[in-house]
Amino acid sequence: MLAFLQSASEPVSVIDVANELGLHKNSARFHLDALVEAGYVERAVNATGSQGRPPLVFTATSESPTISNLHLTELVQVLISSFIQPTPGSFELAESAGRTWGAGVASQEDQSGIALADLATHLGERGFGTTLDDETVTFTRCPFRATIAPEQLPLVCAMHRGFLDGFLDESGAGLETAELAIGPRICTATFEEQGAARAHSSIA
Missing domain, CATH: 3.30.1380.20 (Trafficking protein particle complex subunit 3)
Structure with missing residues (x-):
């Protein structure tokens, strides 16, 4: 999951992560929250301008360990x-x-x-x-x-x-x-x- 976030060129949503890794969105959200808690991922609100609750998006931080060699x-x-x-x-x-x-x-x-x-x-x-x-x-x-x-x-x-x-x-x-x-x-x-x-x- 962290490798996917590090390779992404823009912030990704829970649905993006779930689809990429073949996870249920609740499982994806659980692991993303754990990465946020560890300081490896940042969470932000994606202000789309549409009605309804704006989705959260995630990006890897500069402190996250390098996964790919x-x-x-x-x-x-x-x-x-x-x-x-x-x-x-x-x-x-x-x-x-x-x-x-x-x-x-x-x-x-x-x-x-x-x-x-x-x-x-x-x-x-x-x-x-x-x-x-x-x-x-x-x-x-x-x-x-x-x-x-x-x-x-x-x-x-x-x-x-x-x-x-x-x-x-x-x-x-x-x-x-x-x-x-x-x-x-x-x-x-x-x-x-x-x-x-x-x-x-x-x-x-």
């Missing part, structure tokens, strides 16, 4: 297409940005001292479905998969890999991402001790 999704897509995608080292740039992001989260949030558990928790708070098994984090849900343009998803995945490494580095876990396996629905991140990949390369 479309503006954020579009902002991400614009930033990626304008500043990352055209760059020759686009994947390195995305990963570097992700490292900064992850390190910032690790430095600002309270930690339990169990780095991978903390990592899974903070990813969950950001819309990812995560499960933790030993040194593997499985992503059962990605909040970007259905909203970001398919050609931009690999860059978003690179940014998330950077997030993992930035978070773990700032946490002092001594771990880094060994592999981030991207699947059609489920992704899996496995971790190893920092520098292990370089050690393997030098031995080979």
